[in-house]
Amino acid sequence: MNPNDARTPPHSAEAEQSVLGALLIDNRVFDVVGNVLAAERFYYPVHAAIYSTIAQLLAKGQPADVVTVFEAGGHDLALLSELSNAVPSARNALRYAELVAEHWLRREMQRVALDLVDELAEPAAGARAVAEIADAAAGKLLGLCAGMSASQEPQWINDVVPAFIDLINDMAEGKVRTVLTGLRDLDEATGGGGRPGELWVLGGRPSMGKSALVQSVALNVSRTHGVLMLTQEDSMTTWLSRAVANLGRVNLADIRNPARARNADAMWSGLAAGVDQLPQHRLLLDDQGGLTLADVRRKAKQAKRKLGGGLDLLIVDYLQLMTGEGDNRNQMLGFIANGLKALAKEMDCWVILLSQLSRKADETTGLPQVAHLRDSGDIEGAADTIGLVHREAQRKKTDENKYWAQLHMAKQKNGPTCTVNLRFDGAHQRFSDWEGPVPSSQRVGGRGDVSSSGLD
Numbered sequence: 001m002n003p004n005d006a007r008t009p010p011h012s013a014e015a016e017q018s019v020l021g022a023l024l025i026d027n028r029v030f031d032v033v034g035n036v037l038a039a040e041r042f043y044y045p046v047h048a049a050i051y052s053t054i055a056q057l058l059a060k061g062q063p064a065d066v067v068t069v070f071e072a073g074g075h076d077l078a079l080l081s082e083l084s085n086a087v088p089s090a091r092n093a094l095r096y097a098e099l100v101a102e103h104w105l106r107r108e109m110q111r112v113a114l115d116l117v118d119e120l121a122e123p124a125a126g127a128r129a130v131a132e133i134a135d136a137a138a139g140k141l142l143g144l145c146a147g148m149s150a151s152q153e154p155q156w157i158n159d160v161v162p163a164f165i166d167l168i169n170d171m172a173e174g175k176v177r178t179v180l181t182g183l184r185d186l187d188e189a190t191g192g193g194g195r196p197g198e199l200w201v202l203g204g205r206p207s208m209g210k211s212a213l214v215q216s217v218a219l220n221v222s223r224t225h226g227v228l229m230l231t232q233e234d235s236m237t238t239w240l241s242r243a244v245a246n247l248g249r250v251n252l253a254d255i256r257n258p259a260r261a262r263n264a265d266a267m268w269s270g271l272a273a274g275v276d277q278l279p280q281h282r283l284l285l286d287d288q289g290g291l292t293l294a295d296v297r298r299k300a301k302q303a304k305r306k307l308g309g310g311l312d313l314l315i316v317d318y319l320q321l322m323t324g325e326g327d328n329r330n331q332m333l334g335f336i337a338n339g340l341k342a343l344a345k346e347m348d349c350w351v352i353l354l355s356q357l358s359r360k361a362d363e364t365t366g367l368p369q370v371a372h373l374r375d376s377g378d379i380e381g382a383a384d385t386i387g388l389v390h391r392e393a394q395r396k397k398t399d400e401n402k403y404w405a406q407l408h409m410a411k412q413k414n415g416p417t418c419t420v421n422l423r424f425d426g427a428h429q430r431f432s433d434w435e436g437p438v439p440s441s442q443r444v445g446g447r448g449d450v451s452s453s454g455l456d
Helices: 013-025 027-033 045-059 066-073 077-084 093-120 130-147 157-172 184-189 210-221 236-248 252-256 264-280 293-306 329-347
Strands: 199-204 226-231 283-286 311-317 350-356 385-390 404-412 418-425 430-433
Touching: 013 027, 013 045, 013 077, 013 093, 027 045, 027 093, 045 066, 045 077, 066 077, 093 130, 184 418, 199 210, 199 329, 210 226, 210 236, 210 311, 210 350, 210 418, 210 430, 226 236, 226 293, 236 252, 236 264, 236 283, 252 264, 283 293, 293 311, 293 329, 311 329, 329 350
Parallel strands: 199 350, 199 385, 226 283, 226 311, 311 350
Antiparallel strands: 385 404, 404 418, 418 430
């Protein structure tokens, strides 16, 4: 490549020739270079074709040398001989492969940049919104970078044992990073709350209290950990009103209409008490609607920076308000759910994703089930834990059940399914621990009762 010609796509003929030569003289290096190379990452089509033939032969357990590659792919015999003589040994094969991959990444990023220039040059009337164009470009770039992530090799099971023993010792000494929800029975049911890399999906029908539940968790967690709350449905002031009602034990209706507060002095006193507690919480709030995966990732990065690297919990309220790619809605939401699970692992944080349930949940006489997740797609597969909120008082309210809420833990990858009883105070938008016997109308057992055993 001529460095003075900016129009020439980035590439290295020497690196491509060297990695192919290394493969021809020592097939064992494919185990190393195969983690970073694919045929489409070669600039020259003839090199890509030779690499494909080598990979096909090795996949069949056959040797790949000058003669076998010539016979299998019909490539130029002189070129193959030249390649095999291009390197004295296969010692630097990995570095050659990395150079080929790096040039491919540069070419792809250049292509995204040129596409962006073309889209921005379109007439404003026919072009998409600038923010939409930027999101699409950001998503493509993030996808490219993810594709360049180093692949790990399979390990002998015995080699993993030392790290496993260290983990068990850390757990025994209380050193493992778990994030308590602040709700006693939920923490007990989940073995200590959320963990970095986990995706929890909390589902519920409208007005069942899923947003209030996740807000209670956010306020509990943010006393000791960094939290980012992405609320697409509520504005910041609405979310803050509910938070102050929770913290100050003041009726939300009075905060929403102070002029008609039944006890103005109590309302203002509670409001002040709630506001005074807010600085004690390490909580960041964002109310942008129509989020994409790229938006969430960007905001998570920003939050991690503002929190000094300590983003422990990311909450997205809620899935069906997000936008993304896909041939249909199920596919799009499944893509988003899987993307958030990948983000949890990448950011090393716990992610809670709220989701609507379908109307079929209203038709059942029991607790909601995983099948009731609206536009479910791959949501069930992506989630480590699925909790479904239910309040029987929304169906038939009695004096006995008016504060009773249930969180049906319908899926736990590392624990049994069960149902947790909680107390919901609607006036204060507050979830707390359930004390005493459960209402006689309960459909499942009380606290700690396992409704179906086994691990998912």
